[in-house]
Amino acid sequence: MQNTKKETIGLLVIMKAESGKEQDLKNFLLGGLDLVNQEPLTMSWFAFQIDNNTFGIYDTFEVEEGRKAHLTGEVAKALLANAADLLENFNPDTDIQQVDVLASNHKNGLQNKGLLVTMKANKAKTTDLENFLNAGKQLVTDEAGTLSWYAIKIDATTYAIFDTFTDDPGRDAHLTGKVAEALMENAPVLLEDFKASAIQKIDILASK
Incomplete structure (x- = not known):
């Protein structure tokens, strides 16, 4: 994956499996990759x-x-068709979040690990936070182990960072790197009630 994409918008969907359906949901997501690979306007896709x-x-x-085509495509149709069986309290109107991509950075590599960091901007600090996130794009360029890095805007005051790595050492290096250091340093000013628990370690199941 090269850093030549002009991604401007995205989708973020968080879902909980019904009890006993965890492996079924995982298998469903793994099977979604073949369908997404047939969507030319879907630039990146991560389960x-x-x-x-x-x-x-x-x-x-x-x-x-591209986003509209994906939302009416085979993966979305299958997800909605199976939601009642696989998902706990899933509401597509609120759980499928349309987001703006503020900045992104890509390198080639096998993506197995990731981070999802959700944050709420302090009032009157949204512009400062967006400027900070845009600056972060340059900082991760020097991190060989950080393969994909996205700064996204979920709503007027809610933002997130989504990034991927080949392995735990790459993720650990990022967590002790310049972006993470700067985020923790600026959190009291830029963010509302930011806690370390907002940094979630994730496993990448499949990616385009």
């Missing part, structure tokens, strides 16, 4: 696992046409 029964999808697009 991931947060904990034993919490899973997610993050994908990106260059244009709204």
